[in-house]
Amino acid sequence: MVGSPEINKVIREILSPTLRENGFHKVNTRHNWGWDDHCIWVLDIAAVGVSFSDVTGWSPMSIFVELGIYYDFIPPREEIKISAKGELLPKTYQCDIRYDLSCNLDQSKYTKNFHNRAEKERNDIWWIQPDGSNIEEVINDIKQDFLHNGLKWLIRNSNLEAAYAEIEKEEDSYNKFYNAMYFAKHLNDNEKFDMYSKLLEQEQKKFD
Incomplete structure (x- = not known):
């Protein structure tokens, strides 16, 4: 073989x-x-x-x-x-x-x-x-x-804006909120950063 x-x-x-x-x-x-x-x-x-x-x-x-x-x-x-x-x-x-x-x-x-x-x-x-x-x-x-x-x-x-847009289209999940939050932070999208931070916190509570 x-x-x-x-x-x-x-x-x-x-x-x-x-x-x-x-x-x-x-x-x-x-x-x-x-x-x-x-x-x-x-x-x-x-x-x-x-x-x-x-x-x-x-x-x-x-x-x-x-x-x-x-x-x-x-x-x-x-x-x-x-x-x-x-x-x-x-x-x-x-x-x-x-x-x-x-x-x-x-x-x-x-x-x-x-x-x-x-x-x-x-x-x-x-x-x-x-x-x-x-x-x-x-x-x-x-x-x-x-x-x-x-x-x-x-x-x-590898185009960060394009990748961020694709991540935002994903079905809501802990993984999506986690990645989107850090993309928003890196791209200085403060409004979205706050939104995804809250969504991530809510999702974490489900696991806790």
Whole structure:
């Protein structure tokens, strides 16, 4: 069965140069970061793993790709790793907003026998053959979706006013109020800062 070293080699050959050319400064195969003013771009690639494979039918080395943006003016809710150079290195789950890249390959020949219809129809996982025969096809498709969709998402949401507007459209929640409050503070929107502070306090009381 193909292993991570073989997959990582193809990632470094096909995807890593594209990331370096498009705003990522620290490119570590499966974990990548870029720093753009107050925004930290993150791109993580992870295998679904054996447990997920056993339950769903996806091959264990199949992968998904997550993007995220961490805004450095929003206080983190847990400790974030720091590099030797003092750079913040958040994981995608620690980012303030996230986005999944999508597979554009026809994978029906791999998923047609899945029992769960939702697993058959999902497009956020790339099937990797146990013998590794389709790795190049997979990584090329990831590269193309990054260039056509992921990069545009990163650029669009690195505009703080645009990102703030999108956060305000979200369904009311603790997370929305928390992020919106700090966006309002950073953008000197004092009226909205007061409003979101009160909403956050009310939401916190529900948990207390």
